[in-house]
Amino acid sequence: MIITKDFASELSEALQDQRLSGIAQKITLKSSQKDTDVIVVEQALWSRSVAELSSGAAIDFGKLDGIEAATIFVDVAAGTPFQAKSVKAITKAILKKWSVDFFEDGLTELASRLPLNLVRMIRETIKQRESEVRSFHTTSFPFETVDKYHSMYKSISCKCNKLFVLNGAMGSRKTHALREIYTKAREAGQFPMMITGKRSIASNFFPADHADHYQTTSKEDAQGLVGVINTLASNRHYGDRARCKVVLIDEVEDLFDHMASGTLGITYADRVTAMDRLASLIRGAEKVVVADAMITDASIRKLAKMAGEDAKIIKAEGANDVNLKVVKESEVIALAREDMQAGKKVAVFCDYRAEKFADVAHSIREKSGKDVIELTAKYLEERGKSLDDIEEILKASDAAIISPVINAGASIELEEYDRVYVLAGRTLAPTSVLQSVRRFRAAKTAYIAFRGGRSEQRITQPKAIIFDQIKRDAESPADEMLRLFDTKSGRFLAQHAARRNQQFKSFKQTVLIAAEQMGFTVEHTELSASQRKAGTKAKAAGRRKTEDVRSEIAFDTSKKKHAGRDDLIDFGTDEAPTFKQETAARTFDAMELLEIKELDEQSYAEIFSLDIDYIVARRKKLCSAADFGRRDQIASFVAARFMSACGFDFDDVAGSQITKEKAEAAFEELSKPVALETGSSMSGIELIKMAFPSINFRKKHKTQIFKDLVKALGYDMTAGGYEGKTRIYVITSLIRKIGGEQVNVTELADFYVVPKPDLEVTTHVMGSLTPVTAEELMLQQQIDRKAFQAMIEMEAERAEMLCGTTG
Secondary structure, eight states: OEEOSSHHHHHHHHHHHHHHHOOOOOOEEEOSSGGGHHHHHHHHHHHTOEEEOTTSOEEEGGGSOHHHHHHHHHHHHTTSTTHHHHHHHHHHHHHHHBTTTBOHHHHHHHHTTSOHHHHHHHHHHHHHHHHHHHTTTOOOSOOEEESSOOSHHHHHHHSSOSEEEEOOOTTSOHHHHHHHHHHHHHHTTOOOEEEESOHHHHHHHSOTTOTTOOOSSOOTTOSOEEEEHHHHTSGGGHHHHHHOOEEEEESHHHHHHHHHHSSOOSSHHHHHHHHHHHHHHHHHOSEEEEEOTTOOHHHHHHHHHHHTSOEEEEEEOOSOOOEEEEOOHHHHHHHHHHHHHTTOOEEEEEOOOHHHHHHHHHHHHTTTOSOEEEEOHHHHHHTTOOGGGHHHHHHTOSEEEEOGGGGGTOOBOOTTOSEEEEEEOSSSOHHHHHHHHHTBTTOOEEEEEEOSSOOOOOOOOHHHHHHHHHTTTOSSHHHHHHHHHTSHHHHHHHHHHHHHHHTTTTHHHHHHHHHHHTTOEEEEOOOOHHHHHHHHHHHHHHHHHHHHHHHHHHHHHHHHHHTTOGGGOOOOOSSSOOHHHHHHHHHHHHHHHHTOSSOOHHHHHHHHTTOHHHHHHHHHHHTOTTSSSSHHHHHHHHHHHHHHHHTOOSSOGGGOOBOHHHHHHHHHHHTSEEEOTTSOEEEHHHHHHHHOTTSOTTOSOHHHHHHHHHHHTTEEEEEEEEETTEEEEEEEEOEEEETTEEEEHHHHHHHHOOOOOOSSTTHHHHHSOOOOOHHHHHHIIIIIHHHHSOHHHHHHHHHHHHHHHHO
């Protein structure tokens, strides 16, 4: 396909047709005069198309590295109005690849081809990015250095300071120092309280039979308490908090993470209450000691405000430097299997979600004849073990696939583990991934691989974080958000959660930059072809084994359900279910939803290969707006009305006609407020996200978002021709393959339910809206606008800001 005029608009339409049809086609942008060369290059750069210049030279940007492509744009744009755009393009390209696959030697080489002031700007941008990453895991406050944390209770008692921060490196025995302080304070009658955000940290602070070990009820004769903030901030511990003179906090960043976005309370107001009570506890204590190797400036400032004075920061040396080698996932599996077969002890840290975690375990274990354990919280609970027993557990096994449970304070000093493996699944913050490596004190080398894909979309606006947590039940979401944000605790927790979520942007880069800053030596390594092949083969075998286990658990669950023995089914918990527990829960729920009495091979395939249960659940939700007593019903109605406005015909699906213009107009309507059951209002975009939480509404092209939405309902959307100059898209059946055979997903879903929401019954609800207040308008600007922006646009804005700062 050749485009010779109106390059931007015609290219946009051509690319949209390709996305919707799924048929790729090479596009050439042809310039007929020198003045349009730069326009052609700019459009070809971002679309990775072919640019044919007026000189006859052709450049295939699809075959060029991003930095090389941007460099060409800089050359062509020099002295034209596009020069500023070219500067942003190359800055963005370099920033994206920095420390991942573009390094100092590459920048030095590239500098000879670029203007000196541009090179300076790029270096300043990199410096700012590295400074941003450093702020995620270090503090700039002055500190005192000690050889080791020895006799800390005596040390803090002799000082007039109130707030102490043990900021030693990983392995500097900070937790041991807290234990010593706790014991001495208890003996002195100061009723110490050790607070954490992780139950496993509390459980391992002292052996399980310790008299002051955290329990669900307080002992009257207890001389101190160890526990999670959920319980220690409760009303029943009011008296304990009042008599506490020494407050200890281990892993304070984890505590704030938990309070900001973890399983604490039901409402955001509960989080604020817990934070207020923590502040009151710290304010009333005589001594406060917190420990964290990666405490940040923001956390120190907050603690200082709560304590009423500046913090005294004490550092100590810890773990040795580690050589961090970056490889592929299949290479980690191959190396781990090689070590295991050679008789070496193997530890693979993995923060994958349950199913993929099981894949890894099966891949390592496959035909090895070795004892490979899955070291998770469930593993410890079932055996009555704690992290204090971890070295004993590791000694008894040949290999261990280890979950993030070890980040709850484990210290592994076994010399056998001088080499460890890490599979980063993007569920933990980058700094927490590196923290897991440091848990192995003898490790000299670590191999790390990153799971493919992008990190899930995370909210990075503090007010939007509060709004997202309260929008389902707050009487007036906008007013409640502002009220909570105006409190000291509410504001801090939202800002803390936002900073944490910012780490997930450019996840791999954040890990690697932080690693260098934390003393790791980072290398990019490639193994032999035979090793990569062996790893790939083991991965495939692991996936097959996982599928066998899934089938076994699903049919066992069906059998027990059919026999009326639901009590024998292991559903686990919402917090950290295993793969088997997830499978059991999904099987049970799907059988209930689809009214299946007993699972067979066909219904099993429909659920686990075609996601029919998810499709049917979404369809039923769309039809649930019979009345407006609940907010989720209003959300369903908004979603149905939005689809109808785009051109989706619920009475005649095959006759639906969707256009770009209809979709864009429907999205504009979503920015308007919708009346809630309380008489207040909320924007349509926030409501539709409640109905379809898995859909990414930030995509730039609205027809692509609509296609994602109809696919979630078991349909497909394809280009159907033109009406005049308007492209028409039609709804077709969704076809997927199972075992080489094509299956009509739409027909299968239609067997269970055909969505036919009543779009007329609640028109009055949409018409009688509460007037939009200034606060609600502000909220729209902060949240709704960002919901419509594509991620690439957000990154471009940031690059522009950085360039402007250095210009």
